[in-house]
Amino acid sequence: MKVIILAAGQGTRLRPLTDHCPKCMVEVNGKSIIERQLDTMHTCGIEDKDITIIAGYRNDVLKEKFKDTEIQFVVNESYETTNMVCSLMCARKLMEKESDILISYGDIIYSKEVLEKILQSQDDMGVIVDDGWYEYWSARCENPLDDAETLMFDENDYLTEIGQKTTDLNKVQSQYIGLMRFKNAGLQAVLDLSAEAKKRSENGKALWRTERTYAKMYMTDLLQGLIDENYKLKAVHIQRGWFEIDDCDDLKVVESQLR
Template identity: 90%
Template sequence: MKVIILAAGQGTRLRPLTDHCPKCMVEVNGKSIIERQLDTMHSCGIEDKDITIVAGYRNDVLKEKFKDTEVKFIVNKEYETTNMVCSLMCARNLMETEDDILISYGDIIYNKEVLEKILKTEEDMSVVVDDGWYEYWSARCENPLDDAETLMFDRNDYLTEIGQKTSDLNKVQSQYIGLMRFKGAGLQAVLDLSAEAERRSESGQALWRTERTYAKMYMTDLLQGLIDENYKLKAVHIQRGWFEIDDCDDLKVVESQLK
C-alpha cells in the first residue's frame, strides 16, 4: 500500500501562522500536523518510502523539513487556482502503477486506532466517517450545521450522499474526516471519474451535484460522483480520535483536547 497526503493548500485562515510555511506544518502543542500524521503512520508499519506528499504553497519549506527521509514529493504548481481533486491527480502516475492507495488530507490529525480501522478494510472503496462528530463540531462553531455537510449511508453502510450543504440534522448521520482508501477496481474508478470530470468541465457540462469546475472540485464532489455512478463506497465508522485544523479557533480547540 502507498500513501498520498494532500498538502498543497495555503491555509489562509490560519494566518499569520502560515505566512512562511504550509498549513500542514502548523504546530499543535509543539509538533506539526504533518509530523503527527507521519508518527501515526509509522506506528501502523507504514514506512517513509511508501509516503508521497502532494505539496504546493511553500513546498520548499516542507521539502527541507523532510530532506533526510525517504518521503517523496509531488508539487501542484497550480495550487493557487486548483483544489483537492487536482492535487490528487498530480499523483496520477503513482495511482496508475499501484493497486492500493490510502489518501489523507494534510490538515487532519488522527490516532492509531482510526488508521488501523481503514487499514483492515477489505473494500475497494472505503471512507472514514465520525459518528461522534456533533460534540466536536459544537466545540468548533456556535451552530454545528453551519459547517457540517450531509453524510448518509444505507443499511449496508455504503454511502448514499456526501458533502452537500444542509440545514437538516437528519441528513448528517456521520461526518467525513478526509481519510479514505481505494484498491483495485475502486482506484481505477477514481482515475476514470476524475478524467470524466475534467472532460465535462472543459465542455461546459455540469459535474454531478456541484456547480464547481474540475479545477475547483472538492474531494467530496468526486466521492458524490462515484456514488451517483453507482460505485460502492464503504463507510468506516469511528467515534472521534481525530481533529481538523482549518483556522486559529480550530487550533485552540485541538490544543485544549489533544494530549
C-alpha cells in the first residue's frame, strides 16, 4: 500500500501561523500536524518510502523539514488556483502504477485506532466516517449545520450521498473526515472519473452535483460522482478519535483536547 497526503493548501484561515509554512506544519501543542500524522502511520507499520506528500504552498519549507527521510514529494505548482482533486491527480503516475492507495488530508490528526480501521477495510473503496461528529462540530461552531455536510449510507453501509449543503440533520448520518482508501478496480475508477471530470470541464459540461469545475473540484465532489456512477463506496465507521485544523478556533479546540 502507498500513501498520498494532500498538503498543498495555503491555510489562509490559520494566518499568521501559516505566513511562513504550509498548513500541515502548524504546531498543535508543540508538534506539527504532519509529524503527528506520520507518527501514527509509523505506529501502524507504514514506512516513509511508501509515503508521498502533495505539496504546494511553501513546499520548500516542507521539503527541508523531511530532507533526511525517504518521503517522496510531488508539487502542485497550481495550488493557488486548484483544489483537492487536482492536487491528487498530480500523483496520477504513481497511482497508475499501484493497486492500493491510502489518501489522507494534510490538515487532520487521527489516532492509531482510526487509521487501523481503514487499513483493515476489505472493500475496493473505503471512506472513514465519524458517527460521533455532532458533539465535535458543536464545539467548533455555534450551529453544526452551518458547516456540516450531508453524508448518508444504505443498509449495507454504502454511501448514497456526501458533501452537499443541508439544513436537515437527518441527512447527516455521519461526517466525512478526509481519510480514504482505494484498491484495484476502485482505484481505477478514481482515475477514470477524474479524467472524465477534466474532460467535462474542458467541454463546458457540468460535473455531478456541483457547479465547481474540475480545477476547483473537492474530494467530496469526486466521491459523489463515483456514487452517482453506481460505484460502491463503503462507509468505514469510527466514533471520534480525530481532529481537523481549519482555522485558529479549530486549533484552540484541538489543543484543549489533545496532548
